[in-house]
Amino acid sequence: MMQRHVLDDLKKTAAEKPDKIAFSDGEKGLTFAEVDAVRDSIGSYLHAQGIYNKPVVVFMQKSPEEVAAFFGVITGGCYYVPIDEEMPEGRIRLILRHVKSPLLICDETTRPRAEEMVKAEELSADIVLYEEIRAHEIRPETLEDIRARALDTDPIYIVFTSGSTGIPKGVVACHRSVIDYVEQLSEILAFDENTVFGNQSPLYFDACLKELYPTIKFGATTYLIPRTAFAMPTVLVEYLNTHRINTICWVVSALTMISAFNTFDVVKPVYLRTVAFGSEVFPVRQFNLWKEALPEATFTNLYGPTETTGMCCYYRAEHTFADDEVIPVGRPFPNREIILLKEDNTRAAAGEEGEICIRGNAVTLGYYDDPERTAAAFVQNPLQSLYPETIYRTGDIGRFGEDGNLYFVSRKDYQIKHMGHRVELGEIEVNVDLLETVKMSACVYDAERKKIVLFYVGDTEEKELLKTLKGKLPRYMLPNVIRKTEALPFTANGKIDRRAVMEQYQSKN
Amino acid sequence: MEELLEILGELHPDVDFENETQLVDDGILDSLDIVSLIGEIKRVFDVTVTAGDIIPDNFNTVQAMMALIERLEEEA
Numbered sequence: 001m002m003q004r005h006v007l008d009d010l011k012k013t014a015a016e017k018p019d020k021i022a023f024s025d026g027e028k029g030l031t032f033a034e035v036d037a038v039r040d041s042i043g044s045y046l047h048a049q050g051i052y053n054k055p056v057v058v059f060m061q062k063s064p065e066e067v068a069a070f071f072g073v074i075t076g077g078c079y080y081v082p083i084d085e086e087m088p089e090g091r092i093r094l095i096l097r098h099v100k101s102p103l104l105i106c107d108e109t110t111r112p113r114a115e116e117m118v119k120a121e122e123l124s125a126d127i128v129l130y131e132e133i134r135a136h137e138i139r140p141e142t143l144e145d146i147r148a149r150a151l152d153t154d155p156i157y158i159v160f161t162s163g164s165t166g167i168p169k170g171v172v173a174c175h176r177s178v179i180d181y182v183e184q185l186s187e188i189l190a191f192d193e194n195t196v197f198g199n200q201s202p203l204y205f206d207a208c209l210k211e212l213y214p215t216i217k218f219g220a221t222t223y224l225i226p227r228t229a230f231a232m233p234t235v236l237v238e239y240l241n242t243h244r245i246n247t248i249c250w251v252v253s254a255l256t257m258i259s260a261f262n263t264f265d266v267v268k269p270v271y272l273r274t275v276a277f278g279s280e281v282f283p284v285r286q287f288n289l290w291k292e293a294l295p296e297a298t299f300t301n302l303y304g305p306t307e308t309t310g311m312c313c314y315y316r317a318e319h320t321f322a323d324d325e326v327i328p329v330g331r332p333f334p335n336r337e338i339i340l341l342k343e344d345n346t347r348a349a350a351g352e353e354g355e356i357c358i359r360g361n362a363v364t365l366g367y368y369d370d371p372e373r374t375a376a377a378f379v380q381n382p383l384q385s386l387y388p389e390t391i392y393r394t395g396d397i398g399r400f401g402e403d404g405n406l407y408f409v410s411r412k413d414y415q416i417k418h419m420g421h422r423v424e425l426g427e428i429e430v431n432v433d434l435l436e437t438v439k440m441s442a443c444v445y446d447a448e449r450k451k452i453v454l455f456y457v458g459d460t461e462e463k464e465l466l467k468t469l470k471g472k473l474p475r476y477m478l479p480n481v482i483r484k485t486e487a488l489p490f491t492a493n494g495k496i497d498r499r500a501v502m503e504q505y506q507s508k509n
Numbered sequence: 510m511e512e513l514l515e516i517l518g519e520l521h522p523d524v525d526f527e528n529e530t531q532l533v534d535d536g537i538l539d540s541l542d543i544v545s546l547i548g549e550i551k552r553v554f555d556v557t558v559t560a561g562d563i564i565p566d567n568f569n570t571v572q573a574m575m576a577l578i579e580r581l582e583e584e585a
Binding site: 230466 | 518520523533534535536538539540541542543544545547558560561563564565568570
């Protein structure tokens, strides 16, 4: 029978390997049987509260329990909205205001902040502790009924991504997209029950789908590596070795953190056999260090926006690269098509540049409660007008090389990739411009030095400004260089001239 | 010491570095910060910090960082 619910595998795995650790933080973990019981309890609790087909916020520390809470929300026929303790208050409040969830699932560490914010926003949401509902009485018949009513087109999560208007966009994905993604990705990266994942991605991004769902599909194990380990390369590699981690899907900056400081001279990740990376360009010199340190491992470049469920293209990097070469984006996973559209909405020929557009059931449902921005990016396939067919326009410009591989060329707008995160420079500017002490601002990206550069005109000092921004923007969106200036350059039609701002910045470096 | 405090102050103007004792373990300095910090230490003190020395014990306090820099200066 075709799988149509993303958690169908969990019941089966929990029966086959009840005592195997599913998710662990390195010190404590949850077994498959425990995860299965917790999610049934939380699903039953939601039903008892009359919450069904609603967004449910999960605001917890990154932990195995948080994963179990996600699954509990899906089990109750709802969709989870992950909020992270490290998100700044301003952003969390925007999200809470936007999703209007009837319930927040918290832990002891996040509850006080959740209570404050719900009050400040005057929301009518209940707050409940995970501890209080994890052993709630399970109602098997009720859960079976919810399960039977579920369609694979029903949503399972909302994750938020940067939006240029200053309001993050909530991408809503359904069972079908995730089932298909997990199936294709698992095939390409050869996951199985012996896979031991070392998770790097925060749980509030779709990037963690790579570990969470294959873990329950195969009965594998995922270690949620503590964030602090990523600051110390030898500590990180020793963590991988201690837990015999053999598979990592990380942002490039986490990998270069290891290779750039000659970590391999001190210690090597001896169990690693699958290394996948993505979300930004891997500098070839750093890639080569990895390839040489782990000649037996497979290295796979992944590409894909949140709006099409995780990743959708891959390239197997089987050799080292020359300094002037780039690692291709590669080819689409099965069951997806990449269409390159030119300005006139016709298909780009081989070698021509075009906007990367994606077709297939990986295309998510759209942005939550945001028909305008959804309509701008999720559009009718312009190559045919005979029946409705939605494709997603990524805003990335690419071209197909002679080798048949897709190559990334540039962005259409001011979205950048910084430390593996998607950042709209416009979102930073909007937040700066909202401050009373600032008259205007312009943000540019120094791609070579990987620095977000902010110029502003105003009465506040640089340090003060940075302090204020910390309460509004996530850490990866904070400008790395802040310059107060007397005036900003304008273009002929009265817009801030970012190119001139960039030149002004570079002339002083 | 002042030069080091200045570098750190640029990264986190809101942190009282002289009185923090768990800069790495509490996640005040994350991987981004460590990369910038090591780059700045190289620029200002002309010493290269490599993986073996990038451990929490050397970065949890300002004093430990200063001791590391002094040791690397002597070894150079």
